[in-house]
Amino acid sequence: xxxxxxxxxxxxxxxxxxxxxxxxxxxxxxxxxxxxxxxxxxxxxxxxxxxxxxxxxxxxxxxxxxxxxxxxxxxxxxxxxxxxxxxxxxxxxxxxxxxxxx
Numbered sequence: 514x515x516x517x518x519x520x521x522x523x524x525x526x527x528x529x530x531x532x533x534x535x536x537x538x539x540x541x542x543x544x545x546x547x548x549x550x551x552x553x554x555x556x557x558x559x560x561x562x563x564x565x566x567x568x569x570x571x572x573x574x575x576x577x578x579x580x581x582x583x584x585x586x587x588x589x590x591x592x593x594x595x596x597x598x599x600x601x602x603x604x605x606x607x608x609x610x611x612x613x614x615x
Contacts, residue, residue, distance in 0.1 A: 536574075543577035544570050551580065558586045 522530070547570040551563055559566060566584050569576040 540574050540577075543574060543581075547577035547580045550585070554585065560584050560586060 525533070548567065551559070551566045551570065556563060561584060566580050569584075570580055572579075
């Protein structure tokens with residue numbers, strides 16, 4: 514049995530090239546969003562250190578996904594849970610919405 518030989522880019526099928534480009538695009542977009550969020554989010558809303566999460570985002574696609582699922586505290590900057598995006602059947606909620614208590 515011979516070891517697998519690496520193929521050159523020109524030897525890959527068009528479908529495989531598209532898959533690689535798509536995966537790389539997803540990786541870079543997730544990483545950019547995670548780095549942006551780590552930098553703008555207050556330290557008290559992060560689970561762990563800002564430095565650790567910055568480094569973790571460089572670990573392939575796993576780092577940014579881990580940050581978005583595990584690295585952020587689920588509260589707003591005012592200490593309250595975030596508002597839902599929309600009310601069932603109604604317009605988006607706003608901070609001054611009379612339906613919100615607090």
